[in-house]
Amino acid sequence: SWGGGCGCCPPTVPADRAPHWLLRPHILKGYRVDLSPLQCFVSLFTLHNESGNIWTHLVPCVVMGRLAWQVIVTGEWSVLDVPGASLSPVLETLAVGSFLAMATLTFFFSSFYHLANCTSESTCALLLRLDVTGIALLISASFLPGVYYGFACFPHLQHIYLACILVMLVSGLLAANVRELGVGSECGASRIEHPQSAMTVVLLYFVPWCWTARTYP
Numbered sequence: 233s234w235g236g237g238c239g240c241c242p243p244t245v246p247a248d249r250a251p252h253w254l255l256r257p258h259i260l261k262g263y264r265v266d267l268s269p270l271q272c273f274v275s276l277f278t279l280h281n282e283s284g285n286i287w288t289h290l291v292p293c294v295v296m297g298r299l300a301w302q303v304i305v306t307g308e309w310s311v312l313d314v315p316g317a318s319l320s321p322v323l324e325t326l327a328v329g330s331f332l333a334m335a336t337l338t339f340f341f342s343s344f345y346h347l348a349n350c351t352s353e354s355t356c357a358l359l360l361r362l363d364v365t366g367i368a369l370l371i372s373a374s375f376l377p378g379v380y381y382g383f384a385c386f387p388h389l390q391h392i393y394l395a396c397i398l399v400m401l402v403s404g405l406l407a408a409n410v411r412e413l414g415v416g417s418e419c420g421a422s423r424i425e426h427p428q429s430a431m432t433v434v435l436l437y438f439v440p441w442c443w444t445a446r447t448y449p
Contacts, residue, residue, distance in 0.1 A: 241278045242271040253353045256281065264350035272348050285346040293339035300332035319384060327380035334366075334373035341366035368404030372397050 242264055247255060250263035262281035264272075276286060302308050303325060345359040375397045383390035 242267050242275045242280075244280050251353065253356055254350060266352070267350050269348070269351070272351060275350075276347060282346045282349070286343050289339045289343035289346065293336055293343060296332055296336040296339060300329060300336050303332055304329040324380065327376040331373045331376050334369045338366035338370040364407075365405060368401065368407070371404065372401035 244262045245265055246261045247259065247263065250265055254263055254265065259281045262279070264275055264280055264282070267275065307325070309328075341359075341362045345363040349356040349359055375393070379390060379393045379397065383393060
């Protein structure tokens with residue numbers, strides 16, 4: 233089995249021996265079951281059914297963390313010049329830095345969820361909520377740079393849009409932490425139960441960026 237070829241590697245089992253809350257559609261083997269925290273850490277460097285999920289979130293976490301540090305702490309980045317607008321370096325750093333910080337946090341939450349969801353069902357459910365919370369934070373924070381730059385010359389529109397983002401953030405956090413989320417094979421469906429809602433968010437996301445491109449060609 234994957235990752236179980238030597239004594240130091242945490243064992244994996246096929247799907248027919250994995251608990252229902254760990255099962256993923258079309259994944260037939262490579263499941264880690266009831267691992268200790270140390271075994272979970274060791275499994276970071278072995279091959280199993282969550283290896284891709286872990287590393288495709290962990291690497292961006294490091295990259296985004298480096299960028300967030302560069303923007304927020306060291307200030308080593310170029311401030312954009314928006315014609316006709318007086319930009320505040322503090323607010324600009326807050327807008328861009330918040331996005332990068334939330335991206336770092338989201339990738340960390342997701343990688344940690346995929347790494348440690350095999351310890352127990354209760355831990356899996358808790359980490360899933362943390363994962364979805366991070367996604368809600370990132371979606372909301374990703375609007376900030378576009379809104380800040382796109383509506384820099386239109387403060388009233390900027391404030392209205394920021395209020396909409398705040399409402400969306402609160403709604404997302406409530407959906408992630410109040411409403412019961414399923415784990416296991418229902419996990420993917422529970423994240424986006426209503427495709428039309430997801431499409432609305434996607435379309436809303438492009439408004440400030442399109443406005444920016446139109447205003448500052």
